Amino acid sequence: MINPIMVASGTFGYAEEFESFVNLNKIGGIITKTVTLESRPGNPPPRIAETSSGMLNSIGLPNVGVEGFIRLKMPFLKKLKTHVFVNVAGKTTEQFSQVVERLDQLETVSGYELNFSCPNVKEGGLSFSSDPNTAERATQLVRKVTQKPIIAKLTPNVTSIGQIGKAVENGGADAVSAVNTFVGLAIDTQTFRPKLATITGGLSGPAIKPIALAKVYELVKSISIPVIGIGGIFSFNDALEYLIVGATAFQIGTANFVNPRVTEQILNDMLLYCENHNINHIEEVIGSIKI
């Protein structure tokens, strides 16, 4: 990757949505919205709620399915010169590898992010994320069908994220990304009803940054493959915290909604930071936490 800046799955569409805002080729890695074997309509509305310095979502992985993705979304992605990682989810361990197998011949796909973590899908989703054995097996199956990089995306909604990290490392993952959203709930006090149709959803945005950072720190200490930091990154300074605790790259999520040009700004601020601090390459700060 040309830089450690990536965009998080489900917050950047299929990149096309951001074409008029940013130079997509300046982003180190683009992660697509989750793709599943069959198409999915997604959850009933309301799917989103704004909370203090954050938001809850329960989108439910709507997508056109892997065939639809290849037909409708790939033509645009093909034009990009940067790395495209397809985020993949499945109801069963086999489905992960089926989707990956279908995509693996496509040159445009640089690698995969396995979504072991979406809190908004009833079937499966969470069991991959919370059960180390299932996560390991799903990773193994995908490893069998691809030589390309595999990133396992982990949920923070577990007792020990380090344990899941170790499991996917054993399963053959090349990196982990963390975190996906935290389970959260918001109530409309006028109607006494939950603000989301699915009652609970996933919390993202600035509100989660310190807890996400702690999870990333825990992972860095537990495993030896690279960790990609995600959670509440809105500025380069936020991203820098992740790099300092040891993340080798980071993903920007919710910030894209508010400022669709945030990736470019973070890149500029990163270059400026390096210049001002006599740093040749941003890699130098990775893991430089002083304790």
Place this chain on the structure above:
Amino acid sequence: MTKNITNIYRATVVNLENVALDTFKLTLHEPTLSTQAKPGHFVNIKIPDCDGILWRRPFSIHNTEKQQGHFDILFKIVGKGTNNLIGRTAGEKLDIIGPLGNSFTLDENTSEAIIVAGGLGIAPFPLFLKHFERHDIKITIFYGVKTKENICCIKDMAEHVATIFYTTEDGSEGDKGYVTDLMHNYLDRIDLTGRQLFVCGPTPMLKTVRALTISYGIRAQVSVENLMACGFGACMGCAVRLARSAEGEPEYRLACKDGPVFNMDEILFND
């Protein structure tokens, strides 16, 4: 439909005017947005220096003054974001994404456009009137508000419109009751050929209008105001359910990208 040249703009505050109870018209200068705006389009405004607020706030483009490069939004104070907006002063810059969404379209054979607006649902229509003003089409407006202090834009609109019927729920001005009752009577009296409805307002009103338009078989377009985290198709949070999927597996469209204007009979409204 032509694609919008959506972008982030820095618009300059020109004026803020209190036009009705808790209701303000904010005039902004941004020539590209002003010339591109079509009726139904909206903009997504970053609320400046507002602690805890995450999302931008979406507002319909209310009117434009293309020659001067101005456009207006009309908003009501309902919470933190709109409260912040009334503190903006002339010369300040606002960070705005737009123009967003699709727009109202007038069918070829339409001879009368009937507008039905509830409360702030009146917001997109002054631009509509300006845009579709042609001597061969008649425009009739049904406009309902709670009480007379809420009424706004009547004078501006009267220049372009054949007739404005308005109702207040408390009868303080105009007819007493719901605007949908008045509209219902009207539809009963007229020949419906060549009539097309354009609707915006609170969900209960939309539900009533939808039921009426379906029973009368009259064409109707509605502008919806779902909650939006992005406004440009990236979050998939603003889902609207398609009526053809009322039974069985649901099908959704995005209010911000496929809408906010939909054919009324094609979508369902949330409770």
